[in-house]
Amino acid sequence: MKKIENEKRVGFSLAEVLIAIGIIGVISAMAIPTLIQNIRERETVSKLQATHSILTEAVRLAEQESGGASGWVSEYTSSKDAMSIAEHLKPQLKILEDCGTKDTNQSCIKREYKRRNGANHDIKYATDTRYYKVVLMNGTSVWWKSTDTNERRSGAFIVFFVDTNGEKLPNQWGSDLFVFTYEDETLKPWGAPKSTYPYTTHCIPKNSTGYGCAYYVIQNGNLDYLHQ
Numbered sequence: 001m002k003k004i005e006n007e008k009r010v011g012f013s014l015a016e017v018l019i020a021i022g023i024i025g026v027i028s029a030m031a032i033p034t035l036i037q038n039i040r041e042r043e044t045v046s047k048l049q050a051t052h053s054i055l056t057e058a059v060r061l062a063e064q065e066s067g068g069a070s071g072w073v074s075e076y077t078s079s080k081d082a083m084s085i086a087e088h089l090k091p092q093l094k095i096l097e098d099c100g101t102k103d104t105n106q107s108c109i110k111r112e113y114k115r116r117n118g119a120n121h122d123i124k125y126a127t128d129t130r131y132y133k134v135v136l137m138n139g140t141s142v143w144w145k146s147t148d149t150n151e152r153r154s155g156a157f158i159v160f161f162v163d164t165n166g167e168k169l170p171n172q173w174g175s176d177l178f179v180f181t182y183e184d185e186t187l188k189p190w191g192a193p194k195s196t197y198p199y200t201t202h203c204i205p206k207n208s209t210g211y212g213c214a215y216y217v218i219q220n221g222n223l224d225y226l227h228q
Helices: 002-010 014-066 077-090 147-152 213-220
Strands: 097-099 132-136 142-146 154-161 176-182 186-189
Touching: 014 077, 014 097, 014 154, 014 176, 014 186, 077 097, 077 132, 077 142, 147 154, 176 213, 186 213
Parallel strands: none
Antiparallel strands: 097 132, 132 142, 142 154, 154 176, 176 186
16 A cells, blocks of 8 residues: 555656746747847858859859950940840749839838838838849849949949848848958958958948948858847
């Protein structure tokens, strides 16, 4: 009889089980948002790296077929040039949606983008006809323009904007929006040291523009600056 009574004492009471479940719930509630954020950041890095490769290869193939990118542009940051670049690049890209130079319905990109510091960015890319907008088969939104006077002097001819998750939030520089410039036959990420927007001042600080984050992500393979 004593043996049976001792065996009955081995299990947990209902109160103890409920307490354990409550503790697990609290821990999960704390851990899951961090886990989701880490997954999203890894996806962002992966898509940015992949899109960088896609655009690099597209320009390379287009130049093989129709000459250097310098011959694709004749003006500075114009709708005409954006369409000319599209003419050469589109055959080399796998495009899910083509919105042209005026994405009035915001099918490819959103009208409003924010800087890393939360301030509104002053250019409305969706409806600005100086930019040609597409969505690639990997789900990234890409738009491009010909360079302005200063950029052309440095040997750059095309500026590519990449939103790694398309029209979805947060639509913010350094979080899902990154920029590359095609110059010296290379697709260079914005943010290199000694460039116009070095990542040390235009990405890492939370109160920065976020313009230079592409360089940091390509070099380091993470978005750790978002947690500083």
